[in-house]
Amino acid sequence: MQDNIKQLLTHIQTGDILSLAKGITLLENELPGYESLLLQLQDTHHARVIGITGPPGAGKSTLVNALLHYWLKQNKKIAVIAVDPSSPFNYGALLGDRIRMSDFYTHPNVFIRSLASRGNLGGLSSKIIEITDLVKNAPFDYILIETVGVGQSEVDIAGLADCTIVTLVPEAGDEVQTIKAGIMEIADIFVVNKADRDSAEALFRNLRILSHEKAGTDAETPVIKTIATSREGIDELASAVHEFLARHTELPTKRMHLLAEKCWQLIQAKRMKNIDPQKLKTELSKALLQPAFNIYSFAKQFEESQG
Ligand SMILES: Nc1nc2c(ncn2[C@@H]2O[C@H](COP(=O)(O)OP(=O)(O)O)[C@@H](O)[C@H]2O)c(=O)[nH]1
Ligand SMILES: [Mg+2]
Numbered sequence: 001m002q003d004n005i006k007q008l009l010t011h012i013q014t015g016d017i018l019s020l021a022k023g024i025t026l027l028e029n030e031l032p033g034y035e036s037l038l039l040q041l042q043d044t045h046h047a048r049v050i051g052i053t054g055p056p057g058a059g060k061s062t063l064v065n066a067l068l069h070y071w072l073k074q075n076k077k078i079a080v081i082a083v084d085p086s087s088p089f090n091y092g093a094l095l096g097d098r099i100r101m102s103d104f105y106t107h108p109n110v111f112i113r114s115l116a117s118r119g120n121l122g123g124l125s126s127k128i129i130e131i132t133d134l135v136k137n138a139p140f141d142y143i144l145i146e147t148v149g150v151g152q153s154e155v156d157i158a159g160l161a162d163c164t165i166v167t168l169v170p171e172a173g174d175e176v177q178t179i180k181a182g183i184m185e186i187a188d189i190f191v192v193n194k195a196d197r198d199s200a201e202a203l204f205r206n207l208r209i210l211s212h213e214k215a216g217t218d219a220e221t222p223v224i225k226t227i228a229t230s231r232e233g234i235d236e237l238a239s240a241v242h243e244f245l246a247r248h249t250e251l252p253t254k255r256m257h258l259l260a261e262k263c264w265q266l267i268q269a270k271r272m273k274n275i276d277p278q279k280l281k282t283e284l285s286k287a288l289l290q291p292a293f294n295i296y297s298f299a300k301q302f303e304e305s306q307g
Contacts, residue, residue: 001045001249002036004033005033005036005040006040006219008022008023008026008033008037009037009041009137011042012134012137012138013044013045013137013138013139014139015138016137016189017108017111020111020134020135020138021111021113023037023097024113024131024135026135027127027130027134027168028115028127028132029129037134038130038133040121041133041134041136041137041138042136043133043136043137044136044137045136045137045138045139045140046136046138046192047079047135047136047138047140047141047142047143048142048143048162048163048245049132049136049142049143049145049160049161049162049163050142050143050144050145050161050162050163050164050165050241051145051147051157051158051160051161051163051164051165052064052144052145052146052147052165052167053146053147053148053164053165053166053167053186054148054149054166054167054168054169054191054193055148055149055168055169056148057169057302058063058167058168058169058192058193058194059167059169059194059226059228060146060148060167061082061146062079062228063165063167063191063193063226063228063234063237064082064144064146064191064203066150066226066228066231066234067144067234067238068080068144069231069234070231070234070235070238071141071238072107072109072110075109076109076141076142077109077110077139077140077141077142078109078110078111078140078141078142079110079111079112079113079126079135079138079140079142079143079144080110080111080112080113080143080145080146081113081114081132081135081143081144081145081146082112082113082114082115082145082146082147082277083113083115083128083133083145083146083147085115085247096219109277111135111138111140111282112249113131115128115131126262126265127146128147128156128160129258132145141230145157145160145161149166149167149183156258158185158186158252158254159185159252159255159256159257159258159259160255160258161252162245162252163188163189163241163244163245163246163248164187164189165187165188165189165190165191165237165241166183166184166186166189167188167189167191167193168189168190168191168192168193168203168207169192169193169194169197169203170192170194170197170199170200170202170203171199171203174199176293184210184211184214184221184270186232187221188212188220188221188244188248189222189223189224189237189240189241189244190207190222190223190224191223191224191225191226191233191237192204192207192223192224192226193226193227193228194227195225195226195227195232196226196227196229196230197235200225202205202226204223207223207225208220208223211223219247222240222243222244224236224237224240234253274306275303275306276306280302283298283302284298284302
């Protein structure tokens, strides 16, 4: 088993896509060898992780597709991980004329995987951390992670990514107040997508103002207009990403929070491994009959008795 896992990882590190897919499945389903694989992971290729978040329908997948076109032309190797429970992954359908779906899926420089969000941890599956860590073992330049921005997941993605792109679209009533405060904290770059719509200019201006107010003496968060469907503004977006990554080579502070949380969960999972919920209930129902029942001392004793 140990040898098999080692071999699998070696194949992943040398760029074997099938092995990578296999490794992800192993992690996703916690199949035998799962722990062993996790324990052997290394950040061998130093891929930069780019998070793309935003509300459903904002055009995140279309943007990812456009960025893929852009970076493939520069001979970059890219992995895409999409965590989107709402829409089936259909980059193929979005590819348009230049690279047809079949070419794209088998393009040697692209790896695409979509993950079902399991609904835990406020949307962003905690598995995404493990899977990203695995993908970092494969020879990619960029790992793009698309997540639907709803509450907590936005914060998580900011911890996971080296650069977080928040995608917004012009809607009715784009006053500054309606832009969620939290979003300013996590965005490294703002994209105003669907710039072909009339109201895009207002959203763009408002974001510029917010970004300026927040920045103080720091660099302002870039705000970039795109029309993802016709790949307009993609050069500018890619430049903003490159610039941001060049300026931020150290670990993002948000990474610490994410990793501390992950560590906490790992320890908790390990500690809880021997706890049988059914047995807990049986013992508890017995203990409840004692006149001197105390839930705290019961929990303590139960835990100690389970070793
Ligand atoms: N008009 C317009 N439509 C767009 C643009 N970008 C994406 N769309 C469309 O918006 C819809 C949602 O796009 P999608 O990429 O699936 O959004 P996601 O849910 O954020 O991944 C699709 O029908 C796209 O074709 C754009 O710049 N302009
Ligand atoms: Mg999508």
